[in-house]
Amino acid sequence: MRVAVQAEAFDPGHEATGFGQGMPGVGAVVTFAGVVRDTTGTLAAMEIEHYPGMTERAIAGILAEAVARWHLLDALVIHRHGRLGPGEPIMMVATAAAHRAEAFAAAEFLMDYLKSRAPFWKKEITATGAEWVAAKDADEDALDRW
Template identity: 65%
Template sequence: MRIRVQEQPFDLGVESAAFASGHRDMGAIVTFTGIVRDLPDDPMEAMEIEHYPAMTEKAIAQMAEEARARFSLGDVLVIHRYGRLVPGEMIMMVATAARHRKDAFEAATYLMDYLKSRAPFWKREISATGSAWVAATDADEDALSRW
């Protein structure tokens, strides 16, 4: 299990290949990459993401450990960036390895839902008309109800 909270960009191909190598006993690897998306009505210049390192890494590690136990995962990778990101940049990556594809897919979805709603990051969207902190949505909270 690897958790990385970092400011610098990551190379999706390199990370995916490194994660997949050596998992001879796993039958499925699932990856998801989140990208900063633009705002439809007010083009976003950037998203600024803040966090408290000790709290963030501990919370994400706990989520990953819960996913590993719940879905019988062989391995988990979570990379989440912070700092100033612009639309189109990769913000996070989740990778799961399991003996069977259903567990790998469900674990990745579980982690994405929990990262979106429970990881202690503070996000501020900045546009030409101002800035606003991003609040959790009802849809994000509803996604957790299936787990």
């Protein structure tokens, strides 16, 4: 199990290669990578802030819950901070389990909880200024199914 909160760019394909390989009992691997989305065509960058130490502990707690609930054999969460451009990978989740249903459910759980409970603050920067990204009701509603 690994949690990485980093400023450095990462390659989701490279991270996925070999994840869960050679581990006894692994029958399913699920990976998801989120990228910085430019919904208006005007985004210059997104700045992501966090509190070192607190963020890693919060994500580790979310990861531990997923591992216990779905009996994961391995799991990975990578989340970037700092200044990122449109299209850059912002985060990645990978889960390995004996069966696909467990791997998929755990990955979705992790994504939902990272979106709404991991302590990150995001600011969108455009040519006309900067604005903090507000929490969305849909992200909170997604937690109800867990």
